[in-house]
Amino acid sequence: MSREKRSEGALSVQKGVAQPPSINPDMLNRLKNSRRKRLTADDYADGILHGDRTILSRAITLIESNLPEHYDIAQAVVERCLPASSRSVRLGITGVPGAGKSTFIDTFGTILTRHYGRRLAVLAIDPSSQQSGGSIMGDKTRMEQLSTDPDAFIRPSPSAGTLGGVARKTRETIILCEAAGFDTILVETVGVGQSETAAHSMVDFFLVLMLAGAGDELQGIKRGIMEMADTIIITKADGSNVRKAEMARVEYKNALHLFPPSPSKWNPRVMTCSSLEKRGIAEVWETIRDYVSITKSNGWFWERRREQAVTRMHETIIDTLKHSFYSHPEVMALLPELEKQLREGETTSYKPALILLDKYFNSKGQ
Numbered sequence: 001m002s003r004e005k006r007s008e009g010a011l012s013v014q015k016g017v018a019q020p021p022s023i024n025p026d027m028l029n030r031l032k033n034s035r036r037k038r039l040t041a042d043d044y045a046d047g048i049l050h051g052d053r054t055i056l057s058r059a060i061t062l063i064e065s066n067l068p069e070h071y072d073i074a075q076a077v078v079e080r081c082l083p084a085s086s087r088s089v090r091l092g093i094t095g096v097p098g099a100g101k102s103t104f105i106d107t108f109g110t111i112l113t114r115h116y117g118r119r120l121a122v123l124a125i126d127p128s129s130q131q132s133g134g135s136i137m138g139d140k141t142r143m144e145q146l147s148t149d150p151d152a153f154i155r156p157s158p159s160a161g162t163l164g165g166v167a168r169k170t171r172e173t174i175i176l177c178e179a180a181g182f183d184t185i186l187v188e189t190v191g192v193g194q195s196e197t198a199a200h201s202m203v204d205f206f207l208v209l210m211l212a213g214a215g216d217e218l219q220g221i222k223r224g225i226m227e228m229a230d231t232i233i234i235t236k237a238d239g240s241n242v243r244k245a246e247m248a249r250v251e252y253k254n255a256l257h258l259f260p261p262s263p264s265k266w267n268p269r270v271m272t273c274s275s276l277e278k279r280g281i282a283e284v285w286e287t288i289r290d291y292v293s294i295t296k297s298n299g300w301f302w303e304r305r306r307e308q309a310v311t312r313m314h315e316t317i318i319d320t321l322k323h324s325f326y327s328h329p330e331v332m333a334l335l336p337e338l339e340k341q342l343r344e345g346e347t348t349s350y351k352p353a354l355i356l357l358d359k360y361f362n363s364k365g366q
Contacts, residue, residue, distance in 0.1 A: 041076035048081055048180045053153065056180045060155060063172050068327050078172045081179035086305065088178045089292060092199040094189040094225060095209030100235045100275055101188060104209060106143040107275040109186065111282055113151040118184045121153045121177040122146065125170050125187060125195045153182060167198040168315045174202065200228045201311055204301060205288050208232045212241060212248035226252075227259055231269045231287055238274035245272045264300040266291055330359050 039047075039058070047055025062074045095101045105122060112118040122143070146152040155173065174185050187203055189195040200206050208229040226232065232252050237245035253270040262268070269287055273280030295301035325331060338352035 041073050041080060044073075044077040045080035045179075048077075048176055049084060051181050053180070056153070056176060057155075059176055060173050063169050063176070068323070071323060074172075078175055081175050085175040085178035088174075088183045088185050089205070089288065090174060090185045090187065090203040091288065092187045092189070092196075092203035092206040093209065094196050094199065094207075095235070096211055099209040099211050101209055102142040103275040104233070104235060104273070104281075105186065105188065106146050107278055108281050108284060109143070109152055110145040110149060111278070112184060112285060113146075113149050115282070116285065119151045119182045120146070120149075120184045120186060121155065121174075121180075121182040122186045122188060123155050123170055123173055123177070125167060125189050125199050153177065153180075167202070168312075168319050170198075171202050171312055171315070196225050196228065202308060204295075204304065205291050206230050207284070207288075209235050210248065210252065211235060212237075212244040226255065229256075229268055230264075230266060230291055231271065231284070232256075233280075233284060234270070234272045235275065237272035237280065238277050242272075248272075264295050264304075265298055266294055266300075325356075325360055328360050328363070330363060331356050334359060 039055070044055060044059045044062070048059060059074075059077050062070050062077065065071075065074070093101065093105065095104075109120045109122065112120055143154060147154060155177075170187060174187070177185055185203075187199050189199045206228050208225050208231070210232055212234055234245045234248045234252070249270045249272050256268050256270065271280060271283060271287065273284065275281065292301065295304075326335075334356060338347075338355065341347045342349060342352060
């Protein structure tokens, strides 16, 4: 055989065994078809009421959407789910930086689902996410037990929007989660400041996590949220920190006596716990049960729920007007030019605002 032929044979490639596709084609087609299918408000509501988590997640995404075509169907889904809501305990939780919220929620939530038979939904209010991206996704990965718990549902917060918009969407998400059968809703505040007030206005019980010896730099935050706290938990009460945590508990308990009595007739409590050692966590739930029992017996629980419904009405009015205003064709046509004039210093903020409002209201009056 010639050298040329031998070389040609040596370089020839034998056909190997064809590799199977990495994704089952039938499953891929079913996934594509399910995504293409447009669900009606009744489809969403039926799926949620039957506990379908995929439908629940899609419905929450619909609520969080800022697209005009999603607004009406999202509101229709909420209306259909509303009669099946209000059957849960709504908990708010916040804490100073480093207090260990994620670890506490993971341990606390796991105890609720495994030992008390509760079904838990963890939601978040994060008004800072438009700038920073927020931390709830990181929180979700740190909640190792809850993230795989069949009786827990963790939902990241909206990725953008004003605090009012985020609060409204969280309220509506609570309704959907309750309709899906979750009997314990935990609303976590990711940022500090107004987000605590927003969370406090939509929950039954507000829990504040504190650190022992956090320092005077946090006093401003402490003062504001301590007034809203139904219970304060000193976290990380383990190892060499046990004594400091107990001292902090006594200090906070004394400080709470300086605040006026709550109309709920509930005396806020101060406790210590260790999420790592799972010590003091079950007592937190027993405290919440005591609160619910007392406030239901004296009527405060339901009075607060009714006030929250009124707040939700006002938020809906403001949000609907804002949506209607910015989606108005004439406002949309004028807005870019007026914004350009403002950026170039050719006018004040008030004049273009009045022009746009006049355009909007005059067209509505025709």
